[in-house]
Amino acid sequence: MIDPRFLQENLEFVKKKTSERGVEIDFEDITRINEERKRIIRMVEKLEHQRNIGSKKVGELKRQGNDEEAEKLQAGLRDISEKIKELDTKRAQVEEESKSNLLNIPNIPDETVPVGQDDSENVEVKSWGNPRKFNFKFKDHIEIGKSLDILDLERAAKIAGSRFALYKGQGARIDRALINFMIDVHTTEHGYTEVLPPFMAHRESFIGTGNLPKFEHELFRVAETDMYLIPTAEVPVTNIHREETLSEGDLPKKYVAYTPCFRKEAGSYGKDVHGIMRQHQFNKVELVKFVTPENSYDELETLTNDAARILELLKIPYRVVVLCTGEMGFSSAKTYDLEVWVPSENRYREISSCSNFEDFQARRANIRYRKKNSGKPKYVHTLNGSGLAIGRTVIAILENFQSPDGSVTIPEVLVSYMGGEERISPP
């Protein structure tokens, strides 16, 4: 949520910024409702003031034993209370409307974010390693998975329908190995605290991160409850500190979590229908930070580097792009995508998305911190990034490290996690 006061004082600026995202919002309507809200509040509070003074007087009179006067006063106060009650329902309506307006406004992009409409206007800021040149006819991850007997998409469909995977043998093991490897690196070398959160969360948590109310269609709702399956660990982990006031000395807080992620992928039909690129369920290791506003952009850089480090250890070529305004997620102020080289597609594909949300989520989830020496609590800045998406890492390994004989070489850092196996060979 953006700062309501900032919105009113910088209406034109906000208008410009949201339109750069490709979002059109009726700010006139929002302003109108906000004015109406303030008007009603003023009226209610005036009446409440009268009532409070009157009530106090009633108390005094009664103590003096002057019941006659007290009762006279009470009659008048009764009317005031009635009026307050009426106005209160109106107030509740208007406040809800106003709140819902605010919840549907996306975050303001940081000034360093390139303005653009689609991914062609993302800007590459770094690339690492060189895409491999194959001197044999290489396969895509689906063929490799099938020939190594580690990936069975047909049977997965039998179990749950399309967009699910059944990993087998070394396939299942490499997925698990990657989870452990990534968590170990982030905890022991990057200073993150490991957490294992709930894989579902209720509505409030999803509002906190910005997934609700706007993006319900992307989520699996658990029938007959107000819970949803998480689309990313960002949701439960960011909400660890919902409604809390942290102290400045506790910051930054850094968490790493493995969770499966569940996404409807509605509207993406026709995209990535083959293989495991885009699934209803996939594993991911997620990094989440709570930091002070002063250094959130530095923290975004290190967060991105922390994620990228995994790819460097695995020796998978990647690049980093800054998402342009039109490509960024609803809650983000600035996002770097890490993209790995996928030979079968002859291009880079997203494997991690690292964002600074500034105080957008913190305001929604009411996550604040108190400065050491002074006064008012302020909102923290939240950040998160995949560190990394496991399924897509599997794709990258299978395709980038395949050999002419059909086997796949296990990255060196992963060997110990694979029980010493150095390659996966056809059965």
Added chain:
RNA sequence: GGAGAGGUGGCCGAGCGGCUGAAGGCACUCGCCUGCUAAGCGAGUAGGGGGAUUAAACCCUCUCGUGGGUUCGAAUCCCACCCUCUCCGCCA
């Protein structure tokens, strides 16, 4: 799922329907004191919203798990829900 206990400020904890936005403690901040540290002494420290102001000081209002109700007036009484703890049952 059944029975009981309980949810109060950054934390712990007291609280008769009106003088309680809330005792007391802890923590923190500032000052004093001490050669330093510890201790001691004194003062201060909740949040949201609405208004005034160049800004702060200031004024009003709401907030004691959440939402309703009773009442002139609710932390306090009533109802519903949520959560936590203890015991029982069931279960990975």
